Amino acid sequence: MLKLKPLFLSLSLLALPAASFALSMNGAGSTFIYPLASKWFSDYNKSTGVEINYQSIGSGAGIRQLLAGTIDFGASDAPMPDSLLAKSPVPILHLPATIGAVAVVYNLPGVPTGMKLTPDVLAGIFLGSITKWNDPAITALNPGMNLPATDISVAHRSDGSGTTNIFTDYLTKVSPDWASKVGKGTAVNWPVGLGGKGNEAVAGLVKQVEGAVGYVELAYAIKNNLTYVLIRNQAGNYPTPSLETTSAAAAGSLKTMPADFRTSITNMPGKDAYPICGFTWFLVYQKYTDAAKGKALVDFLNWAMDEGQKMGPDLYYPELPASLVKKIKASIATIQVGQ
Amino acid sequence: MPLNTDPRTPPVTPGGSRGQADLKPQQSGGLVQNKTPESRPSRIKKSWGDPVFKSVTLIFAGAILVLALAIAVELWVAAYPSIQGMGWHFFMTQKWDPVMNHFGGLSFIYGTVVSSLIAFLIATPFGIGISVFLTEMAPRALREPVSFLIEILAAIPSVVYGLWGIFVLAPLLSVHVYPYLIRWIGKPFFVGPSTGLSLLSAGIILAIMILPTIMSISREVFLAIPRSAREGALALGATRWETIVVAVISPSKPGLMGAIMLGLGRALGETMAVTMIIGNRPEVSLNLLGPSHSIASVIANEFAEATSDMHLAALSELGLVLMGITILINIAARVLVWSTSSKLRALEKA
Numbered sequence: 001m002l003k004l005k006p007l008f009l010s011l012s013l014l015a016l017p018a019a020s021f022a023l024s025m026n027g028a029g030s031t032f033i034y035p036l037a038s039k040w041f042s043d044y045n046k047s048t049g050v051e052i053n054y055q056s057i058g059s060g061a062g063i064r065q066l067l068a069g070t071i072d073f074g075a076s077d078a079p080m081p082d083s084l085l086a087k088s089p090v091p092i093l094h095l096p097a098t099i100g101a102v103a104v105v106y107n108l109p110g111v112p113t114g115m116k117l118t119p120d121v122l123a124g125i126f127l128g129s130i131t132k133w134n135d136p137a138i139t140a141l142n143p144g145m146n147l148p149a150t151d152i153s154v155a156h157r158s159d160g161s162g163t164t165n166i167f168t169d170y171l172t173k174v175s176p177d178w179a180s181k182v183g184k185g186t187a188v189n190w191p192v193g194l195g196g197k198g199n200e201a202v203a204g205l206v207k208q209v210e211g212a213v214g215y216v217e218l219a220y221a222i223k224n225n226l227t228y229v230l231i232r233n234q235a236g237n238y239p240t241p242s243l244e245t246t247s248a249a250a251a252g253s254l255k256t257m258p259a260d261f262r263t264s265i266t267n268m269p270g271k272d273a274y275p276i277c278g279f280t281w282f283l284v285y286q287k288y289t290d291a292a293k294g295k296a297l298v299d300f301l302n303w304a305m306d307e308g309q310k311m312g313p314d315l316y317y318p319e320l321p322a323s324l325v326k327k328i329k330a331s332i333a334t335i336q337v338g339q
Numbered sequence: 340m341p342l343n344t345d346p347r348t349p350p351v352t353p354g355g356s357r358g359q360a361d362l363k364p365q366q367s368g369g370l371v372q373n374k375t376p377e378s379r380p381s382r383i384k385k386s387w388g389d390p391v392f393k394s395v396t397l398i399f400a401g402a403i404l405v406l407a408l409a410i411a412v413e414l415w416v417a418a419y420p421s422i423q424g425m426g427w428h429f430f431m432t433q434k435w436d437p438v439m440n441h442f443g444g445l446s447f448i449y450g451t452v453v454s455s456l457i458a459f460l461i462a463t464p465f466g467i468g469i470s471v472f473l474t475e476m477a478p479r480a481l482r483e484p485v486s487f488l489i490e491i492l493a494a495i496p497s498v499v500y501g502l503w504g505i506f507v508l509a510p511l512l513s514v515h516v517y518p519y520l521i522r523w524i525g526k527p528f529f530v531g532p533s534t535g536l537s538l539l540s541a542g543i544i545l546a547i548m549i550l551p552t553i554m555s556i557s558r559e560v561f562l563a564i565p566r567s568a569r570e571g572a573l574a575l576g577a578t579r580w581e582t583i584v585v586a587v588i589s590p591s592k593p594g595l596m597g598a599i600m601l602g603l604g605r606a607l608g609e610t611m612a613v614t615m616i617i618g619n620r621p622e623v624s625l626n627l628l629g630p631s632h633s634i635a636s637v638i639a640n641e642f643a644e645a646t647s648d649m650h651l652a653a654l655s656e657l658g659l660v661l662m663g664i665t666i667l668i669n670i671a672a673r674v675l676v677w678s679t680s681s682k683l684r685a686l687e688k689a
Contacts, residue, residue, distance in 0.1 A: 058643025084646060153534065158636070160437075160644025183438035186644040194536055194630050195619025197640060204505055209534050238357030 009054055015160065024051035029062020030076035032100050032162050033280045036317045037075065040308050050296045059162055060186065066092065066283055072293060076281035077162020078186060079262035091286035093335065094261045095301065098309075098317045100217035101246040101277035102167045104229040107206050108133060108150065113227035116141045116238050117158060119267070119275070122231060123175030124150055125213060127182075128192035133224050149212075155205035155214030158195025160186040166278035167215045170266035174275075218246065218277075219316035233275045234267055245274035246318040254323055261331070287336040294337035301332045414659040422653035429656060435621045435637075437645070442653035446621040450538065450631035454613065455606040457549060458549055458625070464600055465546070466553030467588075474561040475583055480638025488556060494552035501615030504544045509535030509616055512543070517628055533628035536618040541631070544612050549602035556601060560594030561587055593676040600672040607665055610635040634661045 027037075034056035041052040057065075059076035059213025066074035066089055079094055104122065117125075121137050124130040130137060134147045157164045164167065168184040182188050196202040197222040205211040206226070213229075218241050219226055230238035241244040252270030257263060267275045282301065305328055309319045320328070415422075421429065425442055432443030469489065473482050512536030520529040564587050572586035588595070610633075618630020619640065634657045645651050 001559075060644040060646045063646055081646075158614065159640040160642075162644075185438045186643050186646075187437045189434065189436035189438065189651075190620075193533065193620070195632075195640075197614050197619070201505070201615060204535070205534075208506075208510060 016115075023049070024053060025072045025291060025293060025297060025300075026053045026055075026070075027062075027073045027075060027282075028055040028057050028065050028071045030059045030077050030162060030240060030280050030285070032077050033058040033075050033098060036098055036312060036315050039311055039315060040304055043307075044300055044303060047133070048296075048299070050300065052300065053208045056067075058160070060160060063283065073285075073297060075280060076283055077280050078165045079264075079279075079281065080283065088285075093284050093286055093331060094281040095284060095331060096250075096261055096279040096320060096324065097282045097304065098280050098312060099246050099250050099265070099320065100162060100166060100280055101241060101274055101276055101318070102163055102170075102215050103218045103221035103226070103241045104213065104215050104231065104276075105203065105226040106213040106229060107210060108148065109210060109228075111147065114230050115145065115147075116230050116232070118232045119174035120200075122229070123171050123178045124190075126154055126156075126190075126192070127169065128154070129176060132205065132210055150211035153209050153212045154190070154193030155209070155212050156190050156193050156195055156304040157202055157215075162186065162278070162280065163215065163217055164188065164198070166266060166276060169264050169278065170276045172305055173264070173267050176242070194256075198328070201230050215276075218242075222316060231275050233273050234269050235271050235273070237271060238269070239272050239274050241274050241276075243313055243316065243318040245272050246277045247321055249275070249277045250279075250318070250324060251321040254321070254327075257324070257327065260325075261328070284335065286334070291338040294335065296339065298335050300333060301335075302329060305332070307328055340645070366477070389486070411659070411662060414655050414662065418652050418656035418659050420648055421656045425653070425656075429653070433621060433623050437647070437650050440647060440649045442649065444634075444653070444657050444660060446623045447632050447637050447657055447684065449623045449635040450541075450662070451607060451635070451661065452664065454538055454541040454545055454617065454633060455603055455626075455629070457539060459547030459599065459603050461543065461546035462550045462553055462602060466598070466602070467557050467595060468549050469550075469554050470558035470561055471514045471583060471587070473558055475579075475587065486555065489554050491551075492547065493555075497548065497609060497612040498542055498615075500548055500612040504540065504612060504616035506640075508544065509540050511535075512540055522670050527625040528627050530626040531628060534618075535632075536616055536630055537628045538617065538631040539612050539627040541617040541633070542627075543618055545606040545609055548609060549606050549614065552605060553598045553602040556598035557591070557595050559628060560591045560598065564590065565640040567649045592679045596672055596676045596679070600669060604665060604666060607661065607668070608635055612641060634658075 005285070034054070037054055041054055045051055054075075057061075059074075059078055062071070062074040063076055063084060065071045067084065069089075075097065075185055076098060080092065085092055104117070108115075115138075117138070118141060121130065121141065124137065131152055132147045133152055137149055139145075143164055165184065165186045168178075168182065168188050171178040171182070172184040173179075182191060194205055195216075195258050196205045199216045202214045202216050203220065203224060203226060206214045216226070220226075222239070228241055230240065232238055239248075248270050249265050249268045252268035252273040253263060253265040261279070261281065263279075265278055282304075284297065284301070286299065305325045309325065343660035406437070421442060429442065429444050430448070431445060432441075433446040433449075434441055434443045435446065436442075469485075473486055477485065495558050513533050517529070517531065517533045517537075517539075521531040521533075568586045568590070569582055572582040577585060614636035617633060617636060619632050619636060621632045621637070622630070624631070638654050638657060641650070642654050645654060
């Protein structure tokens with residue numbers, strides 16, 4: 001006991017200066033944005049010395065931490081509902097940071113990538129009403145493709161996730177049946193299928209089971225060369241899921257963009273708009289009483305809109321359209337700093 | 340007392356530690372007790388040290404109790420909206436729908452209990468069988484390497500088990516084992532087609548994971564049986580099989596029970612490996628080849644992204660239920676240990 005005391009004392013002495021002198025901020029939330037965000041934070045730290053710690057604990061957990069006031073900013077793949085926003089003592093701003101897209105992938109030996117599906121048929125598959133790959137609804141859309149009579153097995157995420165939120169948000173928009181039976185959320189009551197934890201498990205399920213279909217983050221599908229479905233968008237085209245078509249979807253949302261950016265960008269108008277995508281937002285307080293911290297955060301957010309966006313494509317994150325960036329910067333300018 | 344068959348009493352100290360239901364018999368401390376009268380040079384020093392030591396250890400022991408209680412209270416508070424909102428429906432329904440805010444936990448409870456039960460049924464005979472072989476029959480050169488290899492199984496992280504399960508075990512079982520189960524046994528427990536991600540696969544992975552626990556503890560228990568007990572049985576004309584049953588396994592029952600319960604505890608709480616192979620489908624079905632779900636899996640899967648109060652509360656309530664199941668099983672094990680050891684004592688007196 002006696003010997004431990006000086007040890008504790010010296011430890012606490014060591015810890016104090018680190019906490020009081022370096023300007024550091026804490027953020028938490030979305031795991032989807034983590035690869036991009038950690039690149040941002042490390043580059044920003046090199047050029048400015050500001051240290052930003054980010055814990056990728058999940059969007060929901062990030063929101064809880066932000067409401068509890070234990071972090072300086074959050075990041076979420078789903079917008080906060082009004083009920084939660086009302087709980088915060090300080091108003092919270094949603095600032096789109098990047099865009100996520102979801103690819104529908106499948107495993108049918110002999111069938112190449114690029115099977116075409118309409119929103120209705122896609123919903124039918126995930127509702128369990130279409131059970132065979134040679135269902136007339138599918139073959140009619142894909143003349144010339146030799147589709148086998150294999151059973152369709154659905155794979156979905158078992159963990160609550162922003163990817164699921166985007167995907168179910170899309171199905172809810174395009175299929176009244178899905179809207180009434182299942183609905184949208186980070187975790188839903190799936191009518192059929194097996195659950196896998198994380199993109200890699202869903203992709204693993206799809207790879208292993210012949211006739212399987214699932215949904216994963218677009219970046220994951222591109223990096224792993226998975227065979228994906230082309231889905232008909234609002235304009236009637238079948239855009240290839242890619243960074244460009246995802247950016248096009250964000251551009252298509254500009255006309256209907258609400259002032260607080262809390263909007264879904266699935267099934268957006270636009271010739272090339274990929275239909276299944278959604279924003280990931282930084283969640284920041286409207287007001288920071290700690291002036292130094294507030295200013296540093298505002299600077300960082302502006303940096304993320306300029307330099308930060310350019311780093312996206314290398315890491316498979318689409319860039320936000322320039323016209324949207326202008327609007328976001330106007331919103332960043334409203335953050336109050338100091339007393 | 341005609342025959343000293345109690346494994347917990349080292350032969351050196353007859354009657355030294357009567358009736359203590361220890362897990363590891365060598366620790367019963369008869370030797371130390373015998374020594375204490377001589378090794379007490381200064382009475383003053385001891386009278387100061389003993390109470391301090393006693394209170395310090397008391398605080399340590401008490402802290403565990405307080406901690407367990409604090410966890411239970413915290414879970415209860417966090418789960419209260421669900422306990423109040425769902426009531427008994429929580430245990431009656433299997434519909435788990437975060438969108439509609441309807442939470443029924445039955446399928447998770449069912450999946451947890453059944454997968455652990457399968458693991459228990461597979462791992463117990465294997466674990467005890469291996470330790471009987473290692474202590475009673477294996478050549479000396481084989482003992483250490485084999486037990487070392489099995490104990491290494493305990494050091495493998497569960498996510499590795501999960502990956503192995505999903506990429507190796509599940510495809511293997513679904514191609515080479517499950518079709519035969521479906522053909523030969525069939526309904527209602529084995530209904531195909533199975534993708535390999537199923538309740539049974541989860542049970543098998545769990546069995547492999549808890550095998551080292553059961554094996555190494557039961558081996559320690561067997562090793563603690565004095566040689567004289569075995570020699571006595573042999574001298575009375577018992578065959579090798581009878582010796583093992585009468586002189587080794589039978590007096591070890593309390594210790595074996597402890598070994599199994601520790602293994603079962605691990606199976607109940609296992610998260611990562613199970614969630615990767617169980618299929619994650621909240622459904623109660625007798626079909627062991629169908630996908631299922633477990634309490635620990637759903638908590639790990641959904642807690643980070645849950646935002647609605649009811650969803651969080653329902654997950655906390657599942658945590659509380661898991662704690663309850665573990666406590667119930669431990670109590671059942673205690674009761675079993677007491678009843679078997681009291682039977683043993685009665686036998687000795689006769």
